[in-house]
Amino acid sequence: SSELTQDPAVSVALGQTVRITCQGDSLRSYYVSWYQQKPGQAPVLVIYGKNNRPSGIPDRFSGSSSGNTASLTITGAQAEDESDYYCKSRDRSGNHLVFGGGTKLTVL
């Protein structure tokens, strides 16, 4: 099992707000980054650092963290946001990288 825990599946109504969470002890010490992956495509970075979006990522994507839990929030979810989302950070030792198990987001 991964050191980072994500809910396997989350759903949201079109236009509503959804939060995808990632839990792990290492998150008390290290930032998490978030990746969106659509079927048959490579993952794409959507959030990194405290709450930074790469160029081209819509501002409806935001990140936050409290204690051992990091969250990716999509405010006003769109149909094109339906994807798998993965969190990534360091392990407890700080020496290695780990991914969460991924969350499949369905936009209803």
Place this chain on the structure above:
Amino acid sequence: QVQLQESGPGLVKPSQTLSLTCTVSGGSISSGSYHWSWVRQPAGKGLEWIGRMYSSGSTNYNPSLKSRVTISGDTSKNQFSLKVSSVTAADTAVYYCVRGYYDDIDDWFDPWGQGTLVTVSS
């Protein structure tokens, strides 16, 4: 703009060594606060970090794969490579090469290569 492209055999026999190369364009593998990683994804499953090579050439591997994995770089070709020895069907996956940025408390991957499917089968 940095771009990465994986290349290598798509079919490897069990017990043999899987070898992949990532060609980097638009940036040097030997400069900056970057590391160069490999990530894999079995069909229908999640992402797994395999290991990384820093711009200095030092390496760091996933403990679960460390005994079978080697990552190395060729600065003259601006490429880095992955070798996984003694492969089994469990190593069948899409393999991605990625650039990672890091500091004291943060790591993120951007950009990713398009990925290449490696199947382990006789």
